[in-house]
Amino acid sequence: MTQSVVVQVGQCGNQVGCRFWDLALREHAAVNKKGIYDEALSSFFRNVDTRSGGDGHDISKGKICSLKARALLIDMEEGVVNEILQGPLRDVFDSKQLITDVSGSGNNWAVGHKLYGCQYRENIVEKLRKTAEHCDCLQCFFVIHSMGGGTGSGLGTFVLNLLEDEFPEVYRFVTSVYPSSEDDVIISPYNSVLAMKELNEHADCVLPIENESLFDIVNKIHQMVNSGKLGSIVKQNSLVTSSAGSTKAVQEKSFDAMNNIIANLLLNLTSSARFEGSLNMDLNEISMNLVPFPRLHYLVSSLTPLYTLADVNVPSRRLDQMFSDAFSRDHQLIQADPKHSLYLACALLVRGNVQVSDLRRNIERLKPSMHFVSWNQEGWKTGLCSVPPVGHSHSLLALANNTCVKPTFMELKDRFMRLYKKKAHLHHYLHIDGMEQSCFSEAISSLSDLIEEYNELDATKGGPRIDPSRLKIAV
Amino acid sequence: MEPKVISQALSIAARSGYWKYDDRSHFCQKQGSGNNWANGYSVHGPKHKDIIMNLVQKEAEKCDRLSGFFTIMSMAGGTGSGLGAFVTQCLKDAFPASFILNHVIWPYGTGEVIVQNYNSVLTLSHLYHSSDALLVHENDVIHKICAQLMNIKQISFRDVNQVIAHQLGSVFQPIYTAEGALHYSRSPLGDLMETLVPHPEFKMLGLRNIPQMPESSLAYSSFSWPGLIKHLRQMLIANATMEEGIDWQVRPPRPGSSIPSKHSTSKLLHFNTSIANLVILRGKDMHSADLGSFQDPALYTSWLTPQDAFNLWKTPRAFNKYEKSAALVSNSQFLLKPLDNLVGKAWNMFASKAYIHQYTKFGIEEEDFLDSFTTLEQVISSYTTL
Numbered sequence: 001m002t003q004s005v006v007v008q009v010g011q012c013g014n015q016v017g018c019r020f021w022d023l024a025l026r027e028h029a030a031v032n033k034k035g036i037y038d039e040a041l042s043s044f045f046r047n048v049d050t051r052s053g054g055d056g057h058d059i060s061k062g063k064i065c066s067l068k069a070r071a072l073l074i075d076m077e078e079g080v081v082n083e084i085l086q087g088p089l090r091d092v093f094d095s096k097q098l099i100t101d102v103s104g105s106g107n108n109w110a111v112g113h114k115l116y117g118c119q120y121r122e123n124i125v126e127k128l129r130k131t132a133e134h135c136d137c138l139q140c141f142f143v144i145h146s147m148g149g150g151t152g153s154g155l156g157t158f159v160l161n162l163l164e165d166e167f168p169e170v171y172r173f174v175t176s177v178y179p180s181s182e183d184d185v186i187i188s189p190y191n192s193v194l195a196m197k198e199l200n201e202h203a204d205c206v207l208p209i210e211n212e213s214l215f216d217i218v219n220k221i222h223q224m225v226n227s228g229k230l231g232s233i234v235k236q237n238s239l240v241t242s243s244a245g246s247t248k249a250v251q252e253k254s255f256d257a258m259n260n261i262i263a264n265l266l267l268n269l270t271s272s273a274r275f276e277g278s279l280n281m282d283l284n285e286i287s288m289n290l291v292p293f294p295r296l297h298y299l300v301s302s303l304t305p306l307y308t309l310a311d312v313n314v315p316s317r318r319l320d321q322m323f324s325d326a327f328s329r330d331h332q333l334i335q336a337d338p339k340h341s342l343y344l345a346c347a348l349l350v351r352g353n354v355q356v357s358d359l360r361r362n363i364e365r366l367k368p369s370m371h372f373v374s375w376n377q378e379g380w381k382t383g384l385c386s387v388p389p390v391g392h393s394h395s396l397l398a399l400a401n402n403t404c405v406k407p408t409f410m411e412l413k414d415r416f417m418r419l420y421k422k423k424a425h426l427h428h429y430l431h432i433d434g435m436e437q438s439c440f441s442e443a444i445s446s447l448s449d450l451i452e453e454y455n456e457l458d459a460t461k462g463g464p465r466i467d468p469s470r471l472k473i474a475v
Numbered sequence: 476m477e478p479k480v481i482s483q484a485l486s487i488a489a490r491s492g493y494w495k496y497d498d499r500s501h502f503c504q505k506q507g508s509g510n511n512w513a514n515g516y517s518v519h520g521p522k523h524k525d526i527i528m529n530l531v532q533k534e535a536e537k538c539d540r541l542s543g544f545f546t547i548m549s550m551a552g553g554t555g556s557g558l559g560a561f562v563t564q565c566l567k568d569a570f571p572a573s574f575i576l577n578h579v580i581w582p583y584g585t586g587e588v589i590v591q592n593y594n595s596v597l598t599l600s601h602l603y604h605s606s607d608a609l610l611v612h613e614n615d616v617i618h619k620i621c622a623q624l625m626n627i628k629q630i631s632f633r634d635v636n637q638v639i640a641h642q643l644g645s646v647f648q649p650i651y652t653a654e655g656a657l658h659y660s661r662s663p664l665g666d667l668m669e670t671l672v673p674h675p676e677f678k679m680l681g682l683r684n685i686p687q688m689p690e691s692s693l694a695y696s697s698f699s700w701p702g703l704i705k706h707l708r709q710m711l712i713a714n715a716t717m718e719e720g721i722d723w724q725v726r727p728p729r730p731g732s733s734i735p736s737k738h739s740t741s742k743l744l745h746f747n748t749s750i751a752n753l754v755i756l757r758g759k760d761m762h763s764a765d766l767g768s769f770q771d772p773a774l775y776t777s778w779l780t781p782q783d784a785f786n787l788w789k790t791p792r793a794f795n796k797y798e799k800s801a802a803l804v805s806n807s808q809f810l811l812k813p814l815d816n817l818v819g820k821a822w823n824m825f826a827s828k829a830y831i832h833q834y835t836k837f838g839i840e841e842e843d844f845l846d847s848f849t850t851l852e853q854v855i856s857s858y859t860t861l
Contacts, residue, residue: 001477001479001505002506136505137505137506139505139506276479276483278631278633279587279632280479280480280507282477282506282507284506284507284508284510285553285588287509288509288510288511288553289510289588289589289590290589291830291833292829293828293829293832345589355630355631356630356631357618357621357622357629357630358629363585364585367585374823375823375826375829376824376829377820378589378820380587381588381589468822468826470818470819470822470852471822471845471848471849471852472852473849473852473855473856
C-alpha cells in the first residue's frame with residue numbers, strides 16, 4: 001500500500017484540508033471496526049505512540065494508538081491553523097507539521113512565492129523530508145490551495161516547485177480553488193495567472209474547482225433537504241453534512257459545506273488505492289490514462305450522488321441516474337459543460353456495490369451523447385472499489401480531461417488583461433525582490449499557449465480527418 | 476506490483492480447505508505499474524528479475540519433469556502486460572527447452588483502460604517473440620456468454636472469471652491425447668503445441684466451449700454428441716463466439732475453388748480458415764462421437780493434411796457436472812478481426828502522439844512502438860492470406 005502526503009497551504013487550503021481530515025477519519029472509522037491500524041489507514045495516517053512523550057515512534061501494526069495525519073500545514077498567518085489546533089482535530093496534527101507566520105501575504109502572489117518562499121525554503125524542505133521518511137512507499141503529494149490569494153497561490157506554487165525538485169518521482173496532484181468573477185479580491189486574476197504558470201509546468205494533475213459551482217451545489221442540496229418532496233426523504237448524510245452525530249451544535253460555517261465537497265472529492269479519488277475492489281485504480285493510473293499530453297493535465301471533476309434518497313424503490317434506476325448526473329452541468333465542480341465540449345479522456349471511479357456490467361451498460365448508454373477526440377473514441381478509464389463512502393450505498397466520481405476548461409481559462413485571461421493593460425496594482429508586486437515585469441509576461445504567455453492547445457484540439461477534433469494509413473507489409 | 480489482489484487470492488484459496496498457494500510463492504510490490512507497459516517492462520522487470528526468477532527456479536526444481544510454463548496475464552494494464560512480457564522473455568532465456576503458453580486476456584473493446592491498445596500492441600509483439608503460443612480469452616465474448624447463456628443479470632468479474640476458468644479446465648483437465656492410450660497425457664502443454672502450432676508465425680489460439688449454461692439448467696438438459704459436434708463445427712466455420720446466434724449460412728468453400736475468386740460471395744469472406752484444430756471431448760459414450768466433419772480439408776489451409784491439422788483428445792470422465800462437453804482449441808482466423816481492430820485503434824492514437832510521453836518517460840521510444848506495430852501487421856497479414 002502506498003502513502004500520500006497532503007500539503008495544505010493558505011487559508012482556503014487549510015480549511016479544506018481540515019474538512020478532509022475530518023471526513024477521512026469518519027470514513028475509516030466506519031470501515032475499520034476493530035480499531036486495528038491497517039494498510040488502508042496507513043495511506044493517510046501514521047500510528048504513533050504518544051505516551052512516551054514527544055514524537056513517538058511509528059507503530060506499523062496492531063491497535064491504533066494515536067493517529068497522526070500525513071500532512072503539512074502551511075499558512076503565513078496564524079488564525080486558521082490556530083483554530084484547527086483548538087478544534088476536535090487538534091490531536092491529529094503535531095507541532096512539527098506546521099509552518100506559520102504572523103502577518104500573512106496580503107493577497108500578494110509575489111509575497112507568498114518570492115518573499116516567504118525564500119525565507120521558509122529550508123524549513124519546508126526539512127519538514128517534507130521528515131514526513132516522507134515516515135512513509136515506506138510515498139506515492140503522491142496532494143497540494144490543496146486557492147489561486148486567488150497570496151499564500152495559497154504564491155507559497156503553494158513555490159512548494160509545488162520544491163516538491164518537483166526534491167521528490168521528482170512522487171506524483172503531484174493539485175486541488176486548486178479558482179476565484180469566481182465576483183471575487184472580492186481585486187488582484188486575484190494576477191495571483192491566479194502567476195500561479196497557473198507554475199501549475200502548467202510543475203503539476204502532474206490539477207483538479208480545478210470554482211466556488212460558484214460549489215455554492216450552487218450546496219444550494220441545491222439545501223433545497224432538497226428543506227423542500228420535503230413528496231415521497232422522498234433525504235437521508236441525513238449528504239455530501240455536505242459531516243454526520244448525524246456532529247459535536248458542533250452551532251450552525252456550521254458557510255464554507256464548511258462547500259469544503260466538504262472538495263474533501264469528498266479527494267477521498268473518492270484515493271478510495272481505490274486504499275480499499276479493495278474488483279477493478280483497482282491507483283493514483284499513478286489516473287495520471288497515466290488522463291494526461292495524453294504533458295501540459296493538458298487539468299481534470300474537470302464531478303461527484304454524485306449529492307444526497308441519498310431514502311426511497312429505495314428502484315435501485316438500478318438510481319444507479320443509472322447517478323451516472324447521468326455525473327455528466328450534467330450542475331454536478332461539475334467548475335462552471336463548465338463537458339457534454340458539449342470535446343473529451344480527451346474520461347475516468348469513472350465507482351464506489352460501493354456496483355458490478356462491471358452496470359458500469360458497461362451506463363458507458364454504452366452515455367457514449368453516443370458525448371464527443372470524444374478522434375484518436376480516443378473509447379477513452380474511458382474505470383475503477384471499481386467495493387467500499388462505499390459514509391452514508392451512501394454507492395457513489396461515482398467522474399474525472400474528465402475536457403476542453404470545457406477553456407472558457408474558465410479564457411475568462412481568467414480576460415480579467416488579467418483588463419488589469420494588466422492599465423498596469424493597475426503592479427507596483428505591489430514589482431517592489432518584491434525577485435519579481436519583474438517578465439514574470440507577468442511569461443505567465444500570461446504560458447496561459448495563452450495552454451488556451452491555444454485546447455483551441456487546436458477543438459478545431460481539429462483532435463486528429464487528422466482521414467484515418468492515418470496503416471503500415472503496409474510486403475507479402 | 477501491488478499487494479491487494481494477491482493477498483485476496485491467497486486468503487480465498489486458503490479458505491477453500493482443499494488447496495492453497497504456497498506461502499512463499501508470491502511476490503509483490505507496493506506501487507503498481509500505473510497501467511504503464513513501459514513501467515512494467517523496463518522498470519519493474521529488470522529491477523525484480525532476480526527475485527522472480529529465483530521463485531520460478533524453486534518451483535521448477537520441485538517438478539520431476541517440467542514440461543512448460545502457463546502464464547496468465549491481461550494485456551490492458553501495466554503489470555500483467557509489461558512485466559508479463561518481460562518475465563516470459565526471461566523464462567524463454569532461462570528454460571529454452573520448456574514450452575511457454577501465455578494465457579492472455581483481451582480487454583473489453585470499450586475502455587477499461589484508455590491506453591489499453593498501446594499496452595496490448597506492445598505485449599502481443601513482445602510475446603510473439605518469446606512465447607510458443609498465445610491462448611486468448613476476450614472479455615467481450617465472455618461477458619456475452621455470461622449475459623446470454625448463463626443468464627446472469629448483474630455480471631461481476633467473478634462471473635466472468637468463472638466462465639474463463641471453466642473453459643480452461645475443459646482443456647487442461649487430465650485427458651487421453653492418443654487413440655487407445657493407457658494413461659493420461661503427461662505433457663499437456665507439449666501436446667497442445669505439437670498439435671496446434673506447426674509454424675512459428677501462427678501462434679494465436681482461440682477457445683470455444685459447448686455447452687455452456689447455468690448450473691440450475693443442467694438437470695433439464697440432455698446432450699447428444701452429434702448435436703454438440705455439429706454446433707461446435709459451425710462455431711468454428713462461422714467464427715461464432717458461443718452456441719447461440721450462430722450463422723448457419725456460412726459454408727466451407729467447395730473443393731477445387733480453394734482460392735476465393737473475385738466472384739466469391741461475401742459468405743466465403745466470413746469463413747474462418749483454420750491452420751489446426753483440437754477438439755476435446757469429455758463425457759460418456761465419447762467413443763460414439765463422429766468427428767469426420769472436422770476432417771474436411773475445406774476447413775484448413777492447403778499446407779497441412781487434415782490428418783495432421785486435426786486432433787482429438789477424449790476422456791469418458793465428465794467435467795464440471797456437464798454430462799457431455801466438447802471444447803475446441805483452434806489456431807485459425809478467430810482472432811484476426813479483434814487483432815486488426817486493436818492495431819487500428821492503437822495506430823490511430825499513435826498517429827496523434829497521444830500519451831507517448833508517458834512511455835518515453837520509462838524508456839520505451841517511438842521506434843519501439845513502430846517495431847511492435849510492424850510485428851503485428853505481419854501477423855495480421857499472415858492470418859489474412861490463409
